[in-house]
Amino acid sequence: MKTSRATLSTVLLAALLLGAARATPVDFTLTDLKGGTIRLSDYRGHWVVINFWASWCPPCIRELPELVAYQAANPEVKVLGVNFEESTAAEALAFLEPFEVNFPNLKIGDKPLEPFEPLEGLPTTAIVSPDGQLVERHMGPVTAEHLEKLVEHYQQRSR
Numbered sequence: 474m475k476t477s478r479a480t481l482s483t484v485l486l487a488a489l490l491l492g493a494a495r496a497t498p499v500d501f502t503l504t505d506l507k508g509g510t511i512r513l514s515d516y517r518g519h520w521v522v523i524n525f526w527a528s529w530c531p532p533c534i535r536e537l538p539e540l541v542a543y544q545a546a547n548p549e550v551k552v553l554g555v556n557f558e559e560s561t562a563a564e565a566l567a568f569l570e571p572f573e574v575n576f577p578n579l580k581i582g583d584k585p586l587e588p589f590e591p592l593e594g595l596p597t598t599a600i601v602s603p604d605g606q607l608v609e610r611h612m613g614p615v616t617a618e619h620l621e622k623l624v625e626h627y628q629q630r631s632r
Contacts, residue, residue, distance in 0.1 A: 481528045503555065520627070521553060524596060527556065540615075553578075597612050
């Protein structure tokens with residue numbers, strides 16, 4: 474009897490600890506390309522699509538119009554771009570100008586953005602739920618249609 478109680482206690486404790494760790498919302502604070510401060514927690518209550526990109530990355534360049542189209546069609550979802558390269562904010566803004574980007578873009582900081590990094594490659598897109606849980610991390614380009622399906626899938630799962 475003692476063994477089964479000890480085992481049950483251990484299993485319950487592990488489940489509680491794992492649940493508590495998962496319940497901690499992800500967050501970061503980064504500077505946008507215009508010098509403002511953006512916190513991921515500012516977007517609680519919304520689905521958030523975070524796209525890590527670089528100007529030297531051809532798939533990143535090809536997906537920028539898709540991200541713009543997705544944000545225009547889904548204003549209730551917040552898209553954030555994260556410029557993942559060693560360039561100035563002014564250079565990144567100049568690069569983005571022809572794309573008429575309709576969502577904030579941030580500069581990557583000095584410290585890794587856990588649990589988003591390390592990245593396996595660019596572009597990488599993450600989806601964060603309204604309660605701040607990282608629910609998806611996709612390496613490779615995405616389309617507006619792909620994002621619609623992904624976000625819809627997780628919205629349905631959370632109901």
